[in-house]
Amino acid sequence: MEFKCLECDKEFSSKEALEMHNNSKHYKAPKVQFNNKKTRNWIIFILLIFIIVGGVYYFTNKEVEPGKYDEFAKCLTTNGAKMYGAFWCPHCQKEKEEFGKSWQYINYIECSNPDRSQTQICTAAGVNSYPTWEFLDKSRLEGFISLQELAKKTNCTINTV
16 A cells, blocks of 8 residues: 655655655644633733833833933032022923933922013022022023033043043
8 A cells, every 4th residue: 555645745655654755755743723712811011011111121221321421411410500490481391301310310490480480589580580500609591501611610620432
């Protein structure tokens, strides 16, 4: 009795020889089917958990990255520089954007109440315009001040990470 391969028409003398041939030459991996709803739901659940854990990991590690001007901003604060500003002031926003993540190290005093009136602290300090940078020697610079000007005024070095 001869056994014939249905794929390539080769003939074999035993069933075992035909099976070996089919497994080595015409092997087809079985298709995984998720006919069971419960199994499919568990797989979806596990994938969602991986996505959530991955997202949390990504965003928590992103916050840990240092800002570009961290050391410079820390130096400004250590050397007594502080900025008076207002949340609605476009020049103040530009100053904040210049520092990026490093802004957190700047000694910043908010001068505006929610109704845009000036806070008592800034009135007592004699702040008349925003932004106003005040330095250890009590000198002031008003308006947008570049990082280079701040470095000159405080003898701080602009190091980028």
